[in-house]
Amino acid sequence: MTTNSHDQDPGENEVTGQPGTFLTRPFAGLGRKVVSWVNHMGAAAIFLGKACIMIFRPKQIPAIIQQIYYIGAKSITIIMLVGFFTGMVLGLQSYHALVKFGAQGALGTLVALSLVRELGPVLTAIMITARAGSAMTAEIGIQRISEQIDALDTMRIDPLKFLISPRIVAAIISFPLLTALFDLVGILGGYVSGVVLLGINAGTYFHRVQSSVEMKDVTDGFIKALVFAVIVTTVCCYQGYFTHMRTDSYGAKSVSLSTTSAVVLSCVLILVSDYIVTSFLI
Amino acid sequence: MKKYAMETAVGIFVVIGLLCAGYMTVKLGNVGFLGDDSYSLLARFTSVSGLRTGSPIQMLGIKIGRVNRLTMDQENQMAVVEFRINKGIMIYDDAIASIKTEGLIGDRYVSIDPGGSTDELLQPGGTITETESPTDIQELISKYAFGDVEK
Amino acid sequence: METPLIEFKDVTKRFGPRTILDKVNLKIYEGQVSTIIGKSGTGKSVLLKHIIGLLSPDEGSVLFRGNHIGSLKKSEWDAYRVQVSYMFQNNALFDSMTVYDNVALPLQQTMNLSKSEIERRVMARIEQTELSEAVYKYPSELSGGMQKRVALSRALVTDPAIVLFDEPTTGQDPIRKNAILAMIAEYQRKLGFTAILVSHEIPDVFFISNRILALYDGKIVFQGTPVELDELEHPFKDEVIQSLEGFQEELTGLYSQRHFKVRYQADLSRKRRDETYAIVLFSLEDLEAISNVLGHTTAQEIIKAMGAYIDKHFGAVGGFSTRHSINEFVTVLPYSDLDEAGRILEDFAKDFQDRGIRDIESVAQKETNSAECIDFTILAGLAQGKPFVEMESIIEFAKFRQEEIARFQCELRR
Numbered sequence: 140m141t142t143n144s145h146d147q148d149p150g151e152n153e154v155t156g157q158p159g160t161f162l163t164r165p166f167a168g169l170g171r172k173v174v175s176w177v178n179h180m181g182a183a184a185i186f187l188g189k190a191c192i193m194i195f196r197p198k199q200i201p202a203i204i205q206q207i208y209y210i211g212a213k214s215i216t217i218i219m220l221v222g223f224f225t226g227m228v229l230g231l232q233s234y235h236a237l238v239k240f241g242a243q244g245a246l247g248t249l250v251a252l253s254l255v256r257e258l259g260p261v262l263t264a265i266m267i268t269a270r271a272g273s274a275m276t277a278e279i280g281i282q283r284i285s286e287q288i289d290a291l292d293t294m295r296i297d298p299l300k301f302l303i304s305p306r307i308v309a310a311i312i313s314f315p316l317l318t319a320l321f322d323l324v325g326i327l328g329g330y331v332s333g334v335v336l337l338g339i340n341a342g343t344y345f346h347r348v349q350s351s352v353e354m355k356d357v358t359d360g361f362i363k364a365l366v367f368a369v370i371v372t373t374v375c376c377y378q379g380y381f382t383h384m385r386t387d388s389y390g391a392k393s394v395s396l397s398t399t400s401a402v403v404l405s406c407v408l409i410l411v412s413d414y415i416v417t418s419f420l421i
Numbered sequence: 422m423k424k425y426a427m428e429t430a431v432g433i434f435v436v437i438g439l440l441c442a443g444y445m446t447v448k449l450g451n452v453g454f455l456g457d458d459s460y461s462l463l464a465r466f467t468s469v470s471g472l473r474t475g476s477p478i479q480m481l482g483i484k485i486g487r488v489n490r491l492t493m494d495q496e497n498q499m500a501v502v503e504f505r506i507n508k509g510i511m512i513y514d515d516a517i518a519s520i521k522t523e524g525l526i527g528d529r530y531v532s533i534d535p536g537g538s539t540d541e542l543l544q545p546g547g548t549i550t551e552t553e554s555p556t557d558i559q560e561l562i563s564k565y566a567f568g569d570v571e572k
Numbered sequence: 573m574e575t576p577l578i579e580f581k582d583v584t585k586r587f588g589p590r591t592i593l594d595k596v597n598l599k600i601y602e603g604q605v606s607t608i609i610g611k612s613g614t615g616k617s618v619l620l621k622h623i624i625g626l627l628s629p630d631e632g633s634v635l636f637r638g639n640h641i642g643s644l645k646k647s648e649w650d651a652y653r654v655q656v657s658y659m660f661q662n663n664a665l666f667d668s669m670t671v672y673d674n675v676a677l678p679l680q681q682t683m684n685l686s687k688s689e690i691e692r693r694v695m696a697r698i699e700q701t702e703l704s705e706a707v708y709k710y711p712s713e714l715s716g717g718m719q720k721r722v723a724l725s726r727a728l729v730t731d732p733a734i735v736l737f738d739e740p741t742t743g744q745d746p747i748r749k750n751a752i753l754a755m756i757a758e759y760q761r762k763l764g765f766t767a768i769l770v771s772h773e774i775p776d777v778f779f780i781s782n783r784i785l786a787l788y789d790g791k792i793v794f795q796g797t798p799v800e801l802d803e804l805e806h807p808f809k810d811e812v813i814q815s816l817e818g819f820q821e822e823l824t825g826l827y828s829q830r831h832f833k834v835r836y837q838a839d840l841s842r843k844r845r846d847e848t849y850a851i852v853l854f855s856l857e858d859l860e861a862i863s864n865v866l867g868h869t870t871a872q873e874i875i876k877a878m879g880a881y882i883d884k885h886f887g888a889v890g891g892f893s894t895r896h897s898i899n900e901f902v903t904v905l906p907y908s909d910l911d912e913a914g915r916i917l918e919d920f921a922k923d924f925q926d927r928g929i930r931d932i933e934s935v936a937q938k939e940t941n942s943a944e945c946i947d948f949t950i951l952a953g954l955a956q957g958k959p960f961v962e963m964e965s966i967i968e969f970a971k972f973r974q975e976e977i978a979r980f981q982c983e984l985r986r
Contacts, residue, residue, distance in 0.1 A: 151476055185642065190487065198680070198681065204427070204431050205427065207431045207435070208430055208431045208434075211431070211434045211435075211438070212430040212431050212433065212434035213430075215434060215437070244523075245528075247496035248528075255445070255449070278668075282666075285662065285664060285666070285667070286660050286662060286664040287662075287666055288530065289437060289626060289660070289664065290658070290664035290665075290666075292626055293624050293656075293658035294657075294658070294677065294678040294681070294682065294730075295650070295653050295682050296677070296678070296681045296682060301681065312435070313434075314439075315442060316434070316435065316437075316438025316441070317438065318444060319438060319441035319444075319445050320438060320441045322441070322445060323441045323445065335882055341508065348449065349448060349449060350476075350487075350528075351475070351528075352445075352449040352473060353475045354446065356449075357445050357446055361442075
């Protein structure tokens with residue numbers, strides 16, 4: 140097969156055959172890249188759409204609960220840990236910045252707003268990508284290469300319904316909840332570094348936290364969390380589900396590459412979409 | 422047994438998550454859900470720069486409410502501020518609302534002097550007529566710094 | 573002529589520049605075991621995947637009971653798919669689920685059954701496939717043979733009418749291989765489904781197949797019974813069958829049927845017209861009962877031991893043997909007439925009853941630790957052959973004259 144495709148690959152001959160192709164080649168490559176990206180975007184959107192339709196099929200609840208367990212419940216510790224230290228470092232850094240203006244009283248405002256608006260949703264999403272997203276890709280990828288997904292097909296079980304839909308629902312439930320947890324633990328972390336360690340007035344801190352955060356900030360944070368939930372699950376499941384379509388590798392190697400690209404792509408898309416969503420919401 | 426433990430864990434997770442989300446919306450987002458225990462008053466200022474929704478309202482240095490909405494009355498070229506004042510706080514119709522700054526560069530807040538030389542209380546939806554717009558620090562500083570030059 | 577259950581009409585499938593299936597025409601009939609043979613990588617699995625709709629043809633059509641499956645209505649398609657099960661080459665078990673959940677999955681997800689009904693059906697299948705002790709284990713904790721059995725019970729749990737087996741025996745040792753094939757044959761008889769196998773265990777699979785389909789170079793070059801395949805004149809036969817069929821049969825170590833025939837012809841050609849020789853036909857009775865009580869693996873062990881014993885005894889006097897069918901052996905004694913052969917057989921029978929049975933017994937005991945036991949008998953029949961008489965008819969005659977030469981009884985064991 141390899142020899143066959145080698146013989147018939149027109150690109151091979153073009154390079155040597157025509158002068159000047161070395162100039163046009165990068166553009167052709169770029170064009171192909173763009174086309175393939177657009178293809179993937181379309182495929183991922185269709186994939187998401189189909190999986191969303193399948194959410195409302197019967198017998199989904201147990202699967203969803205199981206996925207909430209893996210995506211949500213098992214992430215509590217790591218989210219609390221990361222949230223706490225994020226809050227602490229935020230408190231520490233902002234204190235030293237604010238104290239120059241004698242405005243250390245505004246520490247609560249700074250910590251709370253940065254957590255609720257930005258850091259909470261973004262860092263939560265990135266942490267879940269690392270914990271649950273990579274696991275999703277690897278698990279689905281292995282199921283793909285060991286023909287388990289084909290086996291589902293032969294048993295008339297829709298693989299999207301069975302594997303993807305519960306994960307999407309579970310992520311949509313888990314992301315906002317974990318984000319809320321992250322925010323609160325982060326504010327507590329800010330309290331520990333600002334009040335306990337650096338000696339700001341506790342009342343001022345909490346007063347500032349309470350008075351500065353608006354309902355709009357809270358809902359914006361949740362909207363972001365929901366957007367990230369959909370992006371992360373779609374990217375991770377898509378990469379795993381189409382592991383076998385990779386042209387750069389086969390078998391276990393392709394699962395590892397899919398997992399890597401799922402995590403990288405998820406993180407990039409989280410930050411890009413964060414900017415887009417923020418500019419819409421402001 | 423194993424299944425039971427998983428469902429319990431999921432249950433605990435959802436409860437904790439909902440509590441956090443609830444705390445954030447109610448306490449931080451300032452959304453009262455157990456009935457509204459405040460009434461609204463209006464005030465017109467020539468400028469409300471620095472004031473924003475949620476800014477506190479103080480009387481005698483005690484917080485009695487918050488700014489609910491900022492709108493504009495273009496006919497009279499005035500900014501209209503809607504306050505939510507806690508129930509039970511009495512404000513008379515000769516009250517003075519002034520926008521002040523906490524510290525030198527702190528947040529803006531509204532301070533209300535309740536008045537009381539007349540006996541007429543402001544009803545919900547009433548308007549505080551006497552207002553003081555914030556002192557513009559920049560203006561103040563430039564007056565101080567370049568005052569002589571302008572003369 | 574009856575309508576085939578499944579029919580391929582000019583089915584062509586290409587993957588990129590490669591044509592995998594090139595105008596394939598084939599017919600598969602209801603209630604039979606049909607085996608697709610061919611070299612590896614020639615599209616046997618691709619062919620199978622067309623039947624279940626995992627792939628659809630680029631050209632041509634697949635017919636189910638005369639209806640084009642591509643143009644079935646959704647409800648008809650569902651009704652068709654309910655009847656079809658697929659057993660994957662590498663089992664494709666869900667490795668994060670227990671054996672029970674694996675087998676139960678198709679029932680839980682696609683049918684509206686009560687929990688107790690699902691449990692009843694699943695446990696019934698698990699017991700039938702001798703997996704009772706592994707119900708709550710995970711696939712990775714099981715041996716390869718047990719994993720195969722899990723895959724088999726998962727394929728059969730929905731009571732399908734058509735079961736597709738994609739190389740069910742690949743990677744198994746000879747005994748397991750034959751045990752799996754025997755198991756497929758047994759369930760096929762018991763449940764009456766239509767079995768379609770892909771395999772390249774050439775001699776072994778012939779014992780259980782009603783029809784053989786040979787795929788060569790993207791085309792079906794032969795379809796017919798295993799006997800008809802013997803008469804095929806085609807490069808396929810030289811290239812594929814001879815390369816796959818070993819000199820010896822894997823399970824018993826005896827001559828493969830073809831080499832047996834070659835040897836037979838060679839020996840016979842050296843004989844004068846009036847010289848005679850003898851043929852003995854041995855059979856192990858009640859194979860199915862043995863399989864049921866002691867398990868398929870033990871049954872295959874017994875066949876193997878029996879073959880080895882026959883070879884040892886008759887090989888010493890110049891005889892040569894082959895496995896004739898799943899439970900029958902044929903031995904040719906080229907230098908003996910009927911009387912001498914009778915004496916040899918008598919010796920053998922005595923020896924076998926005294927010692928051979930004990931060997932087999934120890935095999936059976938080793939495999940089954942339980943106190944389960946079953947009686948079985950071994951028959952032998954003797955016939956005189958003449959150079960110009962067809963071997964088949966001599967074997968028929970030997971079969972007619974079979975009588976019991978050894979018996980294994982449970983009481984004797986105790």
